[in-house]
Amino acid sequence: MKKVIIAEKPSVAKNIADALRIKTRNDGYYEGSDYIITWAFGHLLQLYDAKDYDSKMTRWKMENFPFIPGRFQYKVKSSPKNRDYKDPGAVKQIKIISSLVKRNDVDAVISACDFDREGQIIGDTIIDSISAKKKVYRLLLNEWTQEEVIKGLNSVILNTEMKPLRDAGISRQWADWIIGINLTSVATLKYQSGRGQALNVGRVLMPTLKIIYDRDKEIESFVPEIYFKLGAVFGTQKGQVYEGSYYEKGEDKFKSDEQLKAIVKLLKSQTGFVADKKVEKKKEYPPYLFNLTGLQGYITSKYKGWTSDKVLRTAQSLYEKKFITYPRTSSTALEESLKGRTAKVLDAMKKGLPFEGEIKFTASKRIFDNSKVESHSAIIPTYMVPKKLTGDEQLVYTAIKNRFLMQFMPVAEYEETKITTKIHSDEIKGEFLSKGKVQLVEGWKKLENSETKEVILPQVGIGEDVAIQDAKISQHKTTPPKQHTERTLLRVMETCGRKLDGKDEERVNAVLSGYSIGTPATRADTIKKLKDIGYIEYQNKNLVCTELGRNVVETLPVSELFDLDFTGKIEKKLYDIEKRRYSSEEFLEFIRNFIFAAVHKLKSEETVVLKKVEAVKKETEVLGKCPVCGHPIIEGQKGFGCSNWKSGCKFVIWKNDKYLAAMKKKPTKTMVKALLKNGQATVKGLTSKKGKKFNAILKYEKNPDNSYFTWKMEFAD
Known part of the structure; x- marks a missing residue:
């Protein structure tokens, strides 16, 4: 008996087929002796x-x-060209999957969709729609290399064990439908004049918009303050010099320069002495492994023209080509069970590097820590070394590879020197601080190719007198907060803006598990959607609200929609469903109650126009004269027909014409223009019943005995 494997995409199905050495490909599936591998196209x-x-x-x-x-x-799913029709490709593929699952020689189904909420419901909804009474298993993989596919197929679990993940996915899907349909519709009716793109309101869109809005308002209301600093240059007894900044009670910024002017005057007749000197060796560890947010932030801040959406698409391509592990992860560590596999990957990655000898595997808790892994480990390369990548893929792959290699290189070390210089005067209460830094071990920083700025201080001893060579007061101005970039926005979305005092920033996610705006997989799409619907715009790398975006935030009366805490709680509830700590029934009741209250609030508010959609009259292109009545032929939704149809002219060439469809062709504007002008059109790429391609001359002529038109075919000499 055979098992049907359902992958999320054709490329993943091919990876599974390659791993199982199955070469036979049919229409919509691969077939081997033990497995049949078919696929979805996402949802x-x-x-x-x-x-x-x-x-x-x-x-x-x-x-x-x-x-x-x-x-x-x-x-x-609907056709992207016309929502009133089913997507023909989806219809065909579901029929193929159904026929395969219902075959008498098939005894089980294996869902091999991505190991996350969306992947779970993609597989489950397809399998549920088929209603085949076969056992259903789940393949859970983090990468698609041959070794992992075979290992995974030998350890599949019953799909029923994934019910919590399914419940979380379906609850998210239903909640977003309820919120989107109701609030988008009511807000559009209430605040938009004219028909056009709706005033989009969503669970994740609104709080993300509010983050950008708040930063814009913060910058606008910012009032700069003037402050002053005092710097001095000291000369040692050996003729060396060093600089120091004046501090008093731990503060080096002063609102007035009067006090500093008095100190400068005193310094002219004084000398100083070294009150303290500390030399410390410090270690600098590499940044943690990438999760998706970290990768998106790194790439978008470092390279021009990159968006978080583009980073995700490129990483997904690398994943499907088997070069990296699953990219839609929130974790910055690896599962402890991956130590052996990671060592194998490291051996493949370090080969040929000029500092290969410095890269050594270590099972550090900083890298391998189950407590810091949520569903998927951090993003790392697989043992498969790519031979050819696109420019974009190479850039993202190199970033992931280097971040991985850094973990196994020597820790960077530097020496930090702090000199405290005091003045021989009781009238000067403060002291001058000088800091120096010398890199001792470059370590993992070799992969960054960044020059370390070293500040070398002179050799002085405690108590040594120094001369005051110069002293200057400088004026400064406080600066407003910076506008959000994708990197900073993603970080706020990841933690709902929450900060944990005394916690390493890299570990915040481990503490705030599930408390976020959206998921790693959806945040990039949220930012893209905000831009596409006109709520935000890019100014270089900065994200700012448009006038429409501001109006939406300031007018919509449903405050919970913009509340980061409320949004975080929703995502946390979904996370808790996944972890069996909360039921989907309770969650949907919570959403229903919220929607009833929100719609009532919207309806009771005063109607104002936030968005005016002007009706644009579409210019109709004339393709030629009607061969029946001479009126213009124009393109309609379902065909190319006579504009005189209201008066009874029936001439039309249907877009789903059966004669052309049999040869896998559809009429085009170019073809119709040629037929009307010349009485014939040369058509390339027609397909015969045997599947062979050919070219022909087609004519569309009126039958002599009735009003119908018939196709005729001729072949060129």
Whole structure:
């Protein structure tokens, strides 16, 4: 008996087929002696639209909201070209999967979709729609190398064990549907004039917009303050010089320069002495391994033209090509069980490097720590070394590879020197501080190619007198906070803006597990969507609110939507469903109550226009003259027809014409123009019944005995 494996994408299905050395590919699947491998294209099914539940929801009317179906249902996803039609590719692939699962020689199904909420429901909704009474297993992998695929298939688990992950995924999907359908519709009816792109309101969109809005307002309301600093140059008895900054009660910034002017005057007749000198050797550890947020922040801040969405897409491509582990992770450490595999990867990665001898495997708790891993370990390379990558892939891969190698290189060490210089005067209460830094061991920093700025202080002893060679007061101005970049925004989204005092920033996520805005997989898409719908814009690398974005934040009366704490609690509840600490029923009841209150609040507010959509009259392109009545032929939704159709002219070339469809062709504007002008069109790439490609001359001629038109084919000499 065979097992059907359902992968999330064709590329992953090919990786599994390659690992199992299955070469036979059929239409929509691979088949071997023990396994049949088929695939989805991400989500093949989607939730019903509101109008699918109730025809009154075809048009948005305020009295129809809130709208929450009693039971959620799924359908084949809509065509991206026309939402009223099913996606033909999805229809075909579901039929293929269904026929494979229902085969008599198949006794089980293995869901091999990504090991996360979305991957779980992609596989489960497909399998549920088929209703085949076969055992269902789950393949949970972090990478698609041959070794891991074979190992994973030998240790599949029953899919029922993944119910908490499924519940969390479906709860997220249903909640976002309820919030999106109700609040987007009501807000659009309330605050938008004219028909066009809706006033988009979402669970993750709104708090993210508010973060950017708050920073913009903070910058606008910022009032700069003037402050002063005092610096001095000291000369040693051996003729060396060093600089120091004046501190009093631990502060080196002074609101007035009057006090500093008095000190400068005193310094002219004084000498100083070295009151204290401390020399410390310090260690600098490499930054932690990348999670998705860290990788996105690193790339977008370092390279021009990169967005977090582009980083995710590039990392996903590397993952599907088997070169890196699963990228949609929130962890910065590796599972302790991966020590052996990591050592193997390290051997492959370090080969040929000029400092290969310095890279040595170590099972450090800083790298391997189960308590810091959520579902997926940090992003690292696999043992497969790529031979050819695109420019974008190379850039992201190098960043991941270098961050990985850094963990196994010597810790960077430097010597820090602090000199405290005091003045021989009781009238000067403060002291001058000087700091020096000398790199002793470069270690992992060799991979950064960054020059270390060294400040070397002279050799002086405690109690040694020094001359005051110069003293200057400098004026400074406080600066406003910087506008958010994708890097800083992602960081705030990751922790809902929460800071933990006394905690290493890299470990904050481990403490705030599940408390965030969105997930690593969705945050990049949220930022992209905010830009696409016109709520924010880029100014170089900075993110700023548009006028529409500001108006939305300032007008929408549902304060919870913009509250980071409220949003974090929702994400935390989903996380707790995943961890079996909270039920999906309780969660959906919480969402229902929120929506009823939010819609009531929106309805009761005063109506104002935030967005005015002007009706744009579309210019209709004339493709030629109608061969029946001479009126213009224009393109319609379903075909190319006569503009005189209201008066009874029936000439039309349908877009789904069966004659052309049999040869896997659709009529195009170019083809129609040629037919109307010349009476014939040369069409390339037609497909015969045997699957062979050919070219031909087509004519569309009126039948002599009736009003219908028929296709005729000729072949060029």
